[in-house]
Amino acid sequence: MTKLRIDHAVIDADLVIFDKDGTLIDFEFYWGERTRRCGERLIERVGGDGTLRAALFSSLGFDAANGQTAGDGPLATATMTKIYTVATVVLYQHGFGWDEAEAHVQAAFASCMGAIPTGDLVRTLSDVPDLFRCLDQAGAKIAIVTSDDHATAAETLALLGVSDLVSAIVGGDDDIPMKPAPDAILHVCEQLGVAPQRTMMVGDTVADLVMAGRAGAGVRLAVLSGVGGRTELATHADLIIASIDDIVVEP
Numbered sequence: 001m002t003k004l005r006i007d008h009a010v011i012d013a014d015l016v017i018f019d020k021d022g023t024l025i026d027f028e029f030y031w032g033e034r035t036r037r038c039g040e041r042l043i044e045r046v047g048g049d050g051t052l053r054a055a056l057f058s059s060l061g062f063d064a065a066n067g068q069t070a071g072d073g074p075l076a077t078a079t080m081t082k083i084y085t086v087a088t089v090v091l092y093q094h095g096f097g098w099d100e101a102e103a104h105v106q107a108a109f110a111s112c113m114g115a116i117p118t119g120d121l122v123r124t125l126s127d128v129p130d131l132f133r134c135l136d137q138a139g140a141k142i143a144i145v146t147s148d149d150h151a152t153a154a155e156t157l158a159l160l161g162v163s164d165l166v167s168a169i170v171g172g173d174d175d176i177p178m179k180p181a182p183d184a185i186l187h188v189c190e191q192l193g194v195a196p197q198r199t200m201m202v203g204d205t206v207a208d209l210v211m212a213g214r215a216g217a218g219v220r221l222a223v224l225s226g227v228g229g230r231t232e233l234a235t236h237a238d239l240i241i242a243s244i245d246d247i248v249v250e251p
């Protein structure tokens with residue numbers, strides 16, 4: 001049993017499941033820059049104009065002008081495969097045949113968006129290694145459930161130097177229904193032998209919290225460090241904090 005102090009609440013949990021983007025690492029810094037870069041690469045490849053550019057970014061739920069991502073849009077919550085399908089649909093709507101559109105997306109967008117993360121794009125939202133070490137020393141297990149690809153998540157954890165502290169990872173390309181379905185949490189709980197009600201889910205989107213609610217997780221903890229706003233998260237969260245910085249592991 002690990003005691004955690006969150007704001008004024010004291011809770012105990014045997015397993016803490018973290019979302020990755022917007023929770024552990026800076027979403028805008030990573031995906032904002034990457035989406036802009038990869039979107040431009042696709043536009044350039046197909047000789048697209050401003051209309052296509054606007055349609056692509058808005059369909060992804062990304063405002064390229066101010067770098068903001070819609071909390072309930074595909075970029076914020078969908079798996080990479082679905083995000084590539086959105087881009088393909090946009091090209092199809094702008095006169096490309098479906099197969100041709102898919103080929104362009106694969107060559108210029110998917111290869112770019114799904115590239116292994118580099119250190120210059122990964123900025124943590126707190127001292128993740130310190131938090132994970134404290135949780136580990138207090139006896140809590142740690143898992144990651146992300147819509148991003150499994151290998152990308154594993155590589156990000158390696159970049160942060162915390163791979164050996166994480167007991168399980170579920171990615172969007174694992175063969176498990178993704179958020180807001182409860183399956184990923186239930187899968188991790190079964191794998192690690194922890195009852196769902198003994199887990200705390202930490203995430204920055206409604207999808208994270210709804211997944212936790214459906215899985216029967218003990219605590220749904222929302223962080224405001226990502227793409228979700230307080231109002232939209234409040235109805236689905238047990239507790240809301242600014243960032244994972246506010247999780248205190250009791251000795």
Ligand SMILES: [Mg+2]
Pocket residue numbers: 019020021022023076203204205226
């Ligand atoms: Mg997130």
